Amino acid sequence: MKRISVTVSLNRSTLQFDDAAYARLEQYLAESASLLEGDPDPKEILGDLEQAVADQCTRRLRPDQSVVTLAELAPALEEIGSVQATGPSVTPDPSTGSPPRPLQQISEGAIVSGVCQGFARYFGLNVTALRIFTVLLLFVTGGGMILVYLALMLLLPYAPREVGAPPLGWLPTRSRAFMEYVRAKLSLATN
Amino acid sequence: MAAESKLAPIRKGLLEFLVLKIVGARSVYVPDILRRLADTEFATQEGTLYPLLSKLRREDLVLYEWKESDAGPPRKYYRLTDAGRAQLTSLDEYWSRINRTIADIGH
Secondary structure (H helix, E strand, O other): OOOOOEEEEEOOEEEEEOHHHHHHHHHHHHHHHHHOOOOOOHHHHHHHHHHHHHHHHHHHOOOOOOEEOHHHHHHHHHHHOOOOOOOOOOOOOOOOOOOOOOOOEOOOOOOOOOHHHHHHHHHOOOHHHHHHHHHHHHHHOOOHHHHHHHHHHHHOOEOOOOOOOOOOOHHHHHHHHHHHHHHHHHHHHHO | OHHHHHHHHHHHHHHHHHHHHHHHHOOEOHHHHHHHHHOOOOOOOHHHHHHHHHHHHHOOOEEEEEEOOOOOOOEEEEEEOHHHHHHHHHHHHHHHHHHHHHHHOOO
């Protein structure tokens, strides 16, 4: 028995790779990731590169061919080239300094409203660990954490969303709508 | 060529300016930018362009939107923000000034 191909998900595309091509791809992506160390947005760039690899390989496949081999991948990677990091994200400017990432709730990829994601970004924490910790706090405080979370939802501004970003999940959508409603009520009450 | 090692950093610095110019002309996706630069001194690759665009986006000079494509997944189309347009204008002016200086000096 012999494994013929590996299914690889590359950003928004899915392709079949043979073992040799898969190994080469893994190596390229690992190299890129290490070259991007220090870049504030390696995930975005790696996603773009994955998509570039997928597009380049797809273009090189013969019509009757379904599995990407080194014959397609090698020239594709050659054309994409290795990652050239841009160095510090913002050229150090003594008058302004680099813009701090504000404490915001991030709706993209949120479970409830994105408060944990916002805190994770602000303090540079692992978001999963923070979520688990939050749920633990929920039990420890006997539900009091819910009030804290609601207060944070009310107080923290939302991070701006990308133009044309995919729609939010059910709960983040509802929680945003709910908070807009509450904020509108509150501003009515205070005016 | 000895001059080459002196020219490389100049090209590298100017690439960002040229990318702003291309994105400023119309909304483009990355292969458009690569094609536009391909036959120039500034021919570049996706491995260089994506980190650069990511940086420009973080600096709020460009933004992108997803557009459906006829074949394959949706693509990112980049365009300038107002801040990007303002920066392009001042870079353009600066570049003309430098050109004049270089042309005039030493005569």
